[in-house]
Amino acid sequence: MSTSASLCGMPDPRWLDEREFRAWLGYRRMRLLLDAQIARDLQSDSGLSEADYDVLSALSSRESRRWRLQELADRMLWSKSRLSRHVSRMEERGLVAKEECADDGRGAVIALTDGGMNAIVEAAPGHVESVRSHLIDLLTEEQIEVLGDIAETVLAHLGAEIR
Amino acid sequence: MSTSASLCGMPDPRWLDEREFRAWLGYRRMRLLLDAQIARDLQSDSGLSEADYDVLSALSSRESRRWRLQELADRMLWSKSRLSRHVSRMEERGLVAKEECADDGRGAVIALTDGGMNAIVEAAPGHVESVRSHLIDLLTEEQIEVLGDIAETVLAHLGAEIR
DNA sequence: CGCAACAGGTTTACGTGTAAACGAGAAGAT
């Protein structure tokens, strides 16, 4: 008997073999350390958090520099509560502005301010450099390709859009 | 001129090309959704958070079922503050116990209780199944190997131990 | 020994994520 599961007729689980465990543990540790490092770099050389950067980046991706709150939350895979709170904090720092929505009296439109645009334009080169130096430039072309494939597979299985 | 950086003599950053961007964005989205899904599975079928699971798992990995707080924090790459607080919460739920340290009057030894051992023994099969179904079983052997390689490379660059 | 410097853990203040409750406007049915 290996676990109590055997007592009640459950089949033993298929434990991870060494190779699988290495991948899973590696993924988890990479996630922990890589994200922390990139976040630290971003914070120290631009004063932005990753969340700030993502919001600014999404806003700047549109010609109008504006998004409806809900739409933006969906795109970023954030709850609207989180985005609402985050945007309020960013508004106090002058990075974004909340505007009323012409079509819908309930709606809120999040707009990138000049200050926000400036912030991301200044932050972007350093951020890309950080992502390169801690991840992309360490990998071979094949590894980059496979990482993209893995993410695509996993996300497709979870029913997410890749976009 | 592409950005203001050009005005002050900075070289243009090497932006990510399409393949690189796909890998980076994919990684970020995978991290967001995969972790959330696995955490939800774990919570709903065992009542444990990932953090709980990691603590229990680390404790159970030792014959003595005990770790000094600081050592455990280092191994888990957690701050001692975080571990201290988390362990206090787990103690209230009967999963672990804090003992005094014989060698060092300041020290704390974290011990796995029978309840905690039971909790992880019951949670483990479902958790492995969850990790398999949302990640490992979706990938080819080669992809698993490459994921492990990527993590190893990135962690080595960040100066982390793989262990 | 006695004092200064240090190390192990805990606590505090703060920022931020989540779920649920909420208020206000929109939409649909009669």
Next chain:
DNA sequence: ATCTTCTCGTTTACACGTAAACCTGTTGCG
């Protein structure tokens, strides 16, 4: 038009991570 129901966004209560302050022992040095 009015009533119900839905949707949008905000707010509230709570959980949790972090950095820094803090307390308490330990260690090293005169």
